[in-house]
Amino acid sequence: MKAGSNLEKVLSAGHFAVTGELGPPRGADVAAVREKTQYLRGMVDSVNITDNQTAVVRMASWAASLILLQEGLEPNYQMVCRDRNRLAMQADILGAYGLGIRNMLCLSGDHQKFGDHPKSKKVFDIDSMQLISMVKKMRDEKKFQGGEEITVPPQMFIGAAENPFGEPYDFRVLRLAKKIEAGADFIQTQCIYNMDRFRTWVKQAVDMGLTEKIYILAGVTPFKSVGMAKYMQKNVPGLDVPDALIKRLEGVDKKDQAKEGIAMCCEQIQEFKEMKGVAGVHIMAIEWEKRVPEIVEKAKLLPRPKMEG
C-alpha cells in the first residue's frame, strides 16, 4: 500500500472502482459542500474535488476536501499547475496530508483566459508530469523537489488525467507511458462518448503492458439534454461527441432526454466493467450530483465494497 486510502484498497483488491466529482462553491459556503455530499455518500469510493475548474475561482480544493473528510467521505484532492509554484504546491501537499487527505490528482489546468480573471498571471512553474514526479519523490524518497529531507513525508496515492481523444492520437498512449514513468498510480480519462476510439486506445495500452502498471478509470458524464450534448461537442476542448449520440437524444421527447442520457451512460459503464484494462469508472455528473445514486444503482455498481483498515 502506498497511501492506504479507500480508493487504493478498492483498486488493489481488484474491485471495479467508482469515483465521483464535486465542484466547490463560488463562496465560503461550507453548507453547499455538505449538501452535495449527501448524494455521494455510499455511492462512490472517493470523490474528485476540482481546483478552480475552468480557471474560475472557487473554494480551494484542499478546503473542500477537508470538509468531505469531516462528512465521512474520501476526497481526491485535485491540484492544477496554473495557479501555484512548486513551493506553494509542496506546502499545500504537506498540509493536506497532515489533515488526512490521501489521494491526489496532478493536472495542468485550463488556461486562465477561460475563467473569471482572464488576464491574471499564469504560473506553470512545473507541468503536470513534473508534479507527478515531485509528489512521488516526496512520498518515496522522502525529499522535497529541491532535494532536502522532509521530516514527515506525505504518502499520497497519485492520480493524473489522460485524454484518449487528444491530438496527436498516436502519442496519447506514449504519454500515458510517460505518466507511469513519472510515478502516477491511477489515471482518470476525460469523459468518453466515442466508445470505438476508446476501445482502440485501451487495447493499445493493454498491448504495451501499461494496464499492469497503472489503474485506468474511464470517465463518463451523462447528458441532461440535447442542448448540453451539442454544447459539449462544440465548446469543450478535447471532447469527441459523435453525432449519433446527439441524434439518439433528439429522437426522444424533451422531458425524456435526461432519462435517455442516464440510460446511455449506464450502457457505457456496463461495457467498461467488461473491458480488459479498465479498472473503474469516474462519474462526472457536473451540477447534477443528485442523479448519481440513480446512475450507480442502474449501472449495478452497488453496494460499494467496504474495505478493512
Next chain:
Amino acid sequence: MFSGHNKPLDTEKIKATLEQNRGKIKLSQAACASCSLCAESCFLYRGNNHDPRYMPSYKWLSSLGKIYKKRGNVDRAFLEQTRENIWKNCVLCMRCYCPFGIDIPGLIGLARSIYRSQGVYGIYPYTVGAPEAENAHDPDGK
C-alpha cells in the same frame, strides 16, 4: 527613389554639423592609409565575398568623406544614391577595427545623422511606401 519629400537640402545645417566635427573628420581622412584592416574586421565584407563596397573605410569615405570634401554642397540625389553605403551595407555593429584609431562606427553614425537631418534614412525591405516594398514579396506569390 523614395525620400518622402523633394525639398531642397538644408545645406546650412549640413555645414554646421561638418564644422562641429571638422577636426575629427579631417584627421580621419588624413590618417586613412587604405590598409584594409578594417575590411578584415567587418563580417559583412567577409560574408559578401570581400566586395569592396562593404569595406568600412569605403562606407564612410564615400558618404561623409565626400560631403566633407564638397564642403557640404551636395544634393538630395547624392544622399539617396549613397544611402545604401551606410545603411544597407552597414548594421552599425561597431566591431570594425582601425590600427590608426579612426572611429569608423562614429563616422558612419555621424554620416547617418546628417542624412537623417535631411529626411533621408534607412529603408528596410518591409517599410511601407518604399519602392522596394511596393514591388516586393507578395504573400500570394504573384
Next chain:
Amino acid sequence: MVIAEVKPLAEIMELIKPYKKVLNTGCGGCVAVCLGGGQKEVDTLNTRIELTCRERNIPLEIGGFTVERQCDMQFNAEFDRMVGGYDALMSMACGAGIQFLAERFPAKPVLPAVNTVFVGVNKEIGWYEERCQSCGDCVLGVTGGICPVTMCAKSLFNGPCGGPQDGHCEVDKDTPCAWIQIHDRLKAQGRLENILKVFPAREWQNQVQGKLLLEEYRGRYVKEEKQSPVKK
C-alpha cells in the same frame, strides 16, 4: 528582434499632458524595422499629436529626433545638446532603450510612446510573431526547434495537455498547439524519443534581472583583488 507597438493616442496624450515642450525620440534599431518607432514613425506620431493639440487648443510644442539606437549610450549622446530645451522626453525605442535614455537624462521625465511586446520574427510586412521569452536555458535542440516556453500557452515541457482540438491550442483557434508541432516535427526527423522521457522540473534562469559579462572582457570591468601575502 524586439517588437514594439505604438500606444493608443489617447494614452500618449494623457502621458504628455503635464508638459509644454516634449522631445519625441526615435530609434533606428529594432523598432524602425517593425515600424514601431523609427524616424518615420516619430514624424507620423508627432503629426497626430500636433493635430490633436490644435483641435483641443492644447499649447504643446513637440520636437522629434532619431538616433541609431537608444540601447547604446554613445548614440544617446546625440541628444545631449537638445534636451535642455524640453520639459520631458518621449521615446519610441523599446523598453531597454527607453531606460538607457532615462539613465542618461535622470532629471528629465521620460515617457514611453510604445509598448514593447516581445522578441519575435518578421513574418511579413506588418506581421510580427513572438518566438522567444529569453528563458536563458534554451532547449530548442531537443524540441525540434519549437519553443515550449513561448509557443505553448502553458509553457509545458511534457505536453500536450488535454486541450488541443483540430491541431490548435485551446486558447485560440488560430494558434497551433506547440506540442503537436513538436511531436510532428520530431517524428518526421526520426527523433521522437526526445519527448518520450520525462522532462524534469526546470531550474528557471530568468527570475532575476539578467546580466551578462563575457569572460574575455571581464578584465576590463572587474578589478581582480590582489592576493595579500600570507602572514606567518
